[in-house]
Amino acid sequence: MSATNRLYKITPILNERLWGKERLSELLHVHSDESRIGEAFLVSSMPEAETQIDGMDFSEFYQKNKSELFGLTRVLFPLRVNLIDSKEALSIQVHPDGKLAEAWGYPQGVVEAWLVLESDPTSKIEVGHTASSTSELKQRIEAGDWDQLLNYQDARPDDFILLPPGTIHAIGKNILIYELTYNLDITYRVYDYDRVSQITGKKRELHLTEALSVIQTPQIIAQPIPNIKHHNGYTETVYIDQEEIFTLIKWEIDKECILSLDHFSLCTVIKGQGSIQDQPVHQFETWFIPNDTGKVSVTGKMTLLSASYREKKGNL
Secondary structure: HHHHOOOOOOOOOOEEEEEEEEOOOHHOOOOOOOOOOEEEEEOOEEEEOOEEEOOOOOHHHHHHHHHHHHOOOOOOOEEEEEEEEEOOOOEEEEEOOOOHHHOOOOOOOEEEEEEEEEEOOEEEEEEEEOOOOOOHHHHHHOOOOHHEEEEEOOOOOOOOEEOOOOEEEEEEEOOOEEEEEEEEOOOOEEEEOOOOOOOOEOOOOOHHHHHHHOOOOOOOOOOOEEEEEEEOOOEEEEEEOOOOOOEEEEEEEEEEEEEEEEOEEEEEEEEEEEEOEEEOOOOOOEEEEOOOOOOOEOOOOEEEEEEEEEOOHHHO
């Protein structure tokens, strides 16, 4: 294997959350003294939340290798990959679009995608609202008319949900979710069930003014249809592949196969174990596969999720 075609293991960061469980540290084989680990950053280059790769912060690794190994030109790495494990429901929240984010000093808006990995029969997710105007939305939020305002749906394993900016949303209880989003943390809480933080002893802050300025009204929910293809030795499901947004692909490996990559991959093993390019890999590990790898040899019965980002061709 050439130096540029080696795999790079990424060390995750565990985050305590009010709604978290106890098992993420066990799943990821990372020690933590905290008991409510709700979220793991599998890939992150946010300031003060840097995952490690090849002995350095991810942002440093990207700056040194963005052209050769990533095939990108943009100054900052665009993606963040999370694993979320909820014991209780997350807050009802929303993220701004690029125009508004830029006006407030941020480089881009926030798009999210979820893939449900585990849930129980009562698990729900919330996506969108029923208000027909911003004034109606404001009135119903102020009145606490959550049951009529919010759109809840069952959460089932393999459900894929795309959340464009301005989409009000929340993850319910007892759900393990793989989340692909932007490497930017702008979250406006709309409702948090009047919970009190064990750390501060107070209710968590809401951001109603900011949220009302960014929530799309009426809410238009249109989910992409996954494209499923059967190949020799594996099944490929393309959930989304859009320039300047992101790419998310699932590979279900029967025993062994050769994958063809035309851009870098943040590859997470979500089920099983085996090897990639003769490198042993295990469940919930995340590996960086460089842009110019091309053919990738995979052995073992396992399921992989590949996250990537493609710039517009004119940018290259």
